[in-house]
Amino acid sequence: MSADGLSVDGARLRQTLETLATFGAEPSGGVSRTSFSPADTAARAWLRDQCEASGLRLRTDGIGNVFVTVPAPDAPDSAPVWTGSHLDSVPDGGRFDGALGSMAALEVARRLAESRLPLRRPVEMVVFADEEGCYHHLLGSTALVRSYGPDELERLRGRDGDRLVDALRSAGRDVGAATRTAVAPGSVHAFVELHIEQGAVLESAGVDIGVVTSIVGMGGGSLEFTGRADHAGTTPMTMRRDPLRGAGAFLAGLPDVTASISDTAVATCGIIAVEPGGANVVPSVARLQLDFRDVRRSSIEALEQALADAARRAAAAHGLEVRYTRDSITDPAPLDPRVQDLIESVASALGRTTMRLPSGAGHDSQNLSRLAPTGMIFIPSTGGRSHSPAEHSSWEDVERGADVLLRTVAALATE
Structure with a gap:
């Protein structure tokens, strides 16, 4: 045959x-x-x-x-x-x-x-x-x-x-x-x-x-927003250092971040974890797992930097600390x-x-x-x-x- x-x-x-x-x-x-x-x-x-x-x-x-x-x-x-x-x-x-x-x-x-x-x-x-x-x-x-x-x-x-x-x-x-x-x-x-x-x-x-x-090309990394754990009922909203609020502000801005790089850039957060994880506790830590992509290596690296900068701005606005860790970049x-x-x-x-x-x-x-x-x-x-x-x-x-x-x-x- x-x-x-x-x-x-x-x-x-x-x-x-x-x-x-x-x-x-x-x-x-x-x-x-x-x-x-x-x-x-x-x-x-x-x-x-x-x-x-x-x-x-x-x-x-x-x-x-x-x-x-x-x-x-x-x-x-x-x-x-x-x-x-x-x-x-x-x-x-x-x-x-x-x-x-x-x-x-x-x-x-x-x-x-x-x-x-x-x-x-x-x-x-x-x-x-x-x-x-x-x-x-x-x-x-x-x-x-x-x-x-x-x-x-x-x-x-x-x-x-x-x-x-x-x-x-x-x-x-x-x-x-x-x-x-x-x-x-x-x-x-x-x-x-x-x-x-x-x-x-x-x-x-x-x-x-x-x-x-x-x-x-694909990039991956994690963001860790750190704030302060407090009682959910007795801590006024104005006194909180809630990392999940900072993370939420960061996520809401993702479309603007990607648009600043190119019309093909995308970024996604598919995993969020908080500590200590109680419904009646203001979290102390919020971790986000990021996936970001574009058609050129230079654009992926620029997107990674723009994401890290946006996370720092969100952290500063909510009285938080934030750390970014790269997992990998695939060309x-x-x-x-x-x-x-x-x-x-x-x-x-x-x-x-x-x-x-x-x-x-x-x-x-x-x-x-x-x-x-x-x-x-x-x-x-x-x-x-x-x-x-x-x-x-x-x-x-x-x-x-x-x-x-x-x-x-x-x-x-x-x-």
């Missing part, structure tokens, strides 16, 4: 996606599958069973990235073609984000093994650990670009305050091995990721396949023009309409683009909804995107 004759088993792909969605399923219809949680651990065990049943070899590195190999018997040492995404989700997230790219990569591995297509280089399915950043933005793919040091691993905390090293040990990982994960640039021939768009551009345009040109990433051309030509040969567009969401592909020529394939998202139980893509679009992924990977592995 030639690469041109390959297609995915759409019914099997749908079944794997529907089964994966049962791990961490919520009553809302969404999914909560944080990396290294019991739901994530169960999903990984199920994936191992799926691979073993298909005769595919699976291995896991120290940080929790999963690799599933389709060998090239005549060129076992050639740089492999990688494809994949992630299994973890945001709290009460959708059933397709990450899951589509991972299960489509499994389907690609199965079809290539079943077809016995003569490969010039191996193909590897990759499932990246903690893409959603419970412990660190793009944790697993960052570990492939540069290993984490022992001290850095010790400092990383999850959304609930738990330590990453404890989560790794609970999942049966060797923390020492988690510091030895980087791969050398050039050791991967190419990487291609299939993903839902998470926006409404493709659906609005009536286009089947998006060819991603670049991925937005914006242009994707490989040749891989873009290949995706577009494959999609056109399948009779699919295409358009080129940037990604406003972060993806592991932006890290992989530092290691190898990288491309991304988008399929439409219904209503542009994502990171919620309303996330949806049609099964027709899922199969179309997976077929484009399969033939693109096959072309790269046989060129």
Whole structure:
């Protein structure tokens, strides 16, 4: 069989996606599958069973990235073609984000093994650990670009305050091995990721396949406003040093802060924690977790500074102290023009309409683009909804995107 004759088993792909969605399923219809949680651990065990049943070899590195190999018997040492995404989700997230790219990569591995297509280089399915950043933005793919040091691993905390090293040990990982994960640039021939768009551009345009040109840069950090704990009933409003009021004033000003940088800059606070946490106590501390993004590194750094300045102004207005701590900045990433051309030509040969567009969401592909020529394939998202139980893509679009992924990977592995 030639690469041109390959297609995915759409019914099997749908079944794997529907089964994966049962791990961490919520009553809302969404999914909560944080990396290294019991739901994530169960999903990984199920994936191992799926691979073993298909005769595919699976291995896991120290940080929790999963690799599933389709060998090239005549060129076992050639740089492999990688494809994949992630299994973890945001709290009460959708059933397709990450899951589509991972299960489509499994389907690609199965079809290539079943077809016995003569490969010039191996193909590897990759499932990246903690893409959603419970412990660190793009944790697993960052570990492939540069290993984490022992001290850095010790400092990383999850959304609930738990330590990453404890989560790794609970999942049966060797923390020492988690510091030895980087791969050398050039050791991967190419990487291609299939993903839902998470926006409404493709659906609005009536286009089947998006060819991603670049991925937005992302920053993350925390603000800690410190005031004074007092009695909620006996302390007059004018005498309070309430850090949550200062934090609220800061948050209300976010649209003005982002607009001062560019028309593409965005900033979000998705986590707020207060101490001591009593309904009848004026808080002493308010902590905010920030996510901020733009299309250029210089704009991200300017946005970070503007956010810190706005926090200081809000703190001063309410008699507070404030401290900003950067978590990470991931650079914006242009994707490989040749891989873009290949995706577009494959999609056109399948009779699919295409358009080129940037990604406003972060993806592991932006890290992989530092290691190898990288491309991304988008399929439409219904209503542009994502990171919620309303996330949806049609099964027709899922199969179309997976077929484009399969033939693109096959072309790269046989060129």
